Amino acid sequence: MSSDAWFHRIKSAQRDLIKLVGGIERAAEISSVSPSHIGRMNNARDVDMMPLSVVYALESECGVPVVTQAMAELSGRRLSDPEAELKAHVGVIASYSEVLQKAAALMATGAAAIADANVTFTEAHAMDRDAAELERKISGFRQALAVVKATGGGRAELKVVGE
Structure with missing residues (x-):
């Protein structure tokens, strides 16, 4: 990076922050700080x-570490959000639970439909509806898994409420 490239990177981040x-x-x-001084900080x-x-x-x-992120990048670093990692793991757990619930609903509907060895139109419709819901939940589960894989995985530090 050229000797003054850092300056332009930080000035750009400052402008973004002021806009935000x-x-x-x-x-x-x-x-x-006076508006004129902020204006000078905003001027490239x-x-x-x-x-x-x-x-x-x-x-x-604004809740966005624009300048801090730019400074970290200039040092070859990046910021991380521990809350985001926890949310990713919670998302996997919640998504997995939803998949199991929808799979159980499909199995129950299917078992009731097949019990008499005759599947009616209404039973087929109910099974198809449950199968479609299961497909949607599996898609959400796979997205949650992708987030965990993208962040490198790790242990979900969850706590049981009431203990």
Whole structure:
């Protein structure tokens, strides 16, 4: 990376952050910095950089670590969200549970339909409806698994409520 490429990367992130919080005036209100100073931080050709207190205030307001992420990238790092990993594992567990529930419903409907060795139109329709729901739940389960695979897997640190 060229010697001043970092500057342009951070300035770009600053502009994005100012836009995310609602523009120069809103960024000034949030950070208690004058609009003209925020304007200089927003200008790609001006050398004014955001102090960390301003970065923190603005990122906290919008919930997106735009400048922090850019700084991490410049150091060859990336940010991670431990909450997202937990949600991914919870998603797998919930999706798997839904798949099993829909599979059980299909088995129950099918067992009742086949018990007399005669499948009626209504029973076939009910089994088809349960099979379609199972297909949808399997698709959601596979998507949840893809998220876990993309994040590298790991142990789901779940806790039982009430213990």
